[in-house]
Amino acid sequence: xxxxxFCKLMAAGAAxxxxxxxxxPMLTEAKTNRAWWDWFCGQAPPRPPxxxxxxxxxxxxxxxxxxxxxPALIEAMDRNGVDHxxxxxxxxxxxxxxxxxxxxxxxxxxxxRTYWYSATDMLLARTxxxxxxxxxxxxxxxxxxxxxxxxxxxxxxxxxxxxAYDGLWHGIGEVFGHRDDLTNMTFGETARGDHPALMKIYxxxxxxxxxxxxxxxVSSQGRPAELLYWPEVERAVGENPxxxxxxxxxxxxxxxxxxxQARYAARLGTLLEKHPNLHIDLSxxxxxxxxxxxxxxxxxxxxLDLIGSFPTRFMIGSDSIGRFSEExxxxxxxxxxxxxxxxxxxxxxxxxxxxxxxxxxxRMVARDNFLDILPARVRKGLGREG
Ligand SMILES: [Zn+2]
Ligand SMILES: [Zn+2]
Numbered sequence: 001x002x003x004x005x006f007c008k009l010m011a012a013g014a015a016x017x018x019x020x021x022x023x024x025p026m027l028t029e030a031k032t033n034r035a036w037w038d039w040f041c042g043q044a045p046p047r048p049p050x051x052x053x054x055x056x057x058x059x060x061x062x063x064x065x066x067x068x069x070x071p072a073l074i075e076a077m078d079r080n081g082v083d084h085x086x087x088x089x090x091x092x093x094x095x096x097x098x099x100x101x102x103x104x105x106x107x108x109x110x111x112x113r114t115y116w117y118s119a120t121d122m123l124l125a126r127t128x129x130x131x132x133x134x135x136x137x138x139x140x141x142x143x144x145x146x147x148x149x150x151x152x153x154x155x156x157x158x159x160x161x162x163x164a165y166d167g168l169w170h171g172i173g174e175v176f177g178h179r180d181d182l183t184n185m186t187f188g189e190t191a192r193g194d195h196p197a198l199m200k201i202y203x204x205x206x207x208x209x210x211x212x213x214x215x216x217x218v219s220s221q222g223r224p225a226e227l228l229y230w231p232e233v234e235r236a237v238g239e240n241p242x243x244x245x246x247x248x249x250x251x252x253x254x255x256x257x258x259x260x261q262a263r264y265a266a267r268l269g270t271l272l273e274k275h276p277n278l279h280i281d282l283s284x285x286x287x288x289x290x291x292x293x294x295x296x297x298x299x300x301x302x303x304l305d306l307i308g309s310f311p312t313r314f315m316i317g318s319d320s321i322g323r324f325s326e327e328x329x330x331x332x333x334x335x336x337x338x339x340x341x342x343x344x345x346x347x348x349x350x351x352x353x354x355x356x357x358x359x360x361x362x363r364m365v366a367r368d369n370f371l372d373i374l375p376a377r378v379r380k381g382l383g384r385e386g
Pocket of ligand 2: 057058059174319
């Protein structure tokens with residue numbers, strides 16, 4: 001950068017600070033995948049969505065257990081073609097430390113720690129029973145997630161929830177095993193996909209016909225290409241053949257650029273071939289960062305081939321956390337700001353995949369696969385027997 005341009009940039013930043021505005025909008029914009037942003041500007045609401053979908057990975061609460069609430073969620077679902085939603089809370093809560101300079105919202109906002117927060121399940125159940133209008137109820141599929149997956153008593157929390165809200169729950173998850181920095185921030189023992197406490201929960205899930213959404217990063221940030229935690233997932237899935245698993249984000253996470261996506265997709269193919277009880281969700285930044293970094297080109301050939309070869313085994317989800325209102329969408333210049341339309345973006349981004357699949361496969365990935373992993377009693381209620 002030339003010295004004159006550098007000075008100009010610094011002056012703009014300083015002006016922002018002097019005006020009381022934070023520097024972050026400039027930084028966030030620089031980090032945003034510009035191609036995806038441009039693509040989304042042409043696809044955003046109120047433009048009608050091109051596909052009907054199920055949001056198979058969703059959190060009603062964020063990392064401080066805040067939420068925009070049910071009316072905003074139903075509006076967001078309706079505007080973006082979401083017929084059904086996996087409805088879960090957030091198993092961890094971020095502590096607001098006395099010394100924090102400002103109140104944290106996301107787990108990465110500061111160095112404060114997180115702890116397991118079981119109340120999320122009761123809050124979610126009460127919300128479903130009290131706040132979701134009767135005519136919308138069948139679109140919501142509640143999952144239990146508020147347990148510490150390193151506690152051998154965790155399965156008893158699941159049993160208590162099943163007992164307290166008999167017949168309400170449709171699944172378990174998102175279960176947090178190995179994560180990114182979140183693992184380091186969480187008090188206590190490190191969670192892992194095949195922890196004995198989780199194995200008990202998987203067995204219960206298999207007996208009760210409940211699907212399990214598992215987040216277990218395939219490796220650690222420092223050694224991504226070694227796929228250190230792959231064996232944990234293989235063991236969890238292999239030792240519980242009667243349990244239907246959804247491996248969240250295909251095991252990928254931030255800082256995994258060293259993983260060769262073509263080889264990884266091939267390896268996932270062998271895992272899917274071997275374990276018919278395994279499904280994969282493509283949610284989070286994983287989709288736009290690794291699977292389809294160029295929205296105009298669509299997903300890479302390796303991923304497209306993998307999904308096309310196993311069309312009944314993949315699903316999509318927003319992985320939105322607590323915020324889905326579209327109220328704050330308009331920029332000062334009158335344009336909508338796609339960075340704030342997170343729910344819409346995190347549903348519509350999959351259109352670049354769906355439009356490249358055969359129509360029957362697109363329908364499965366977009367919608368049917370999620371409905372088909374739900375308990376038989378739920379499928380029956382939806383008229384999806386067999
Ligand atoms: Zn996750
Ligand atoms: Zn999630």
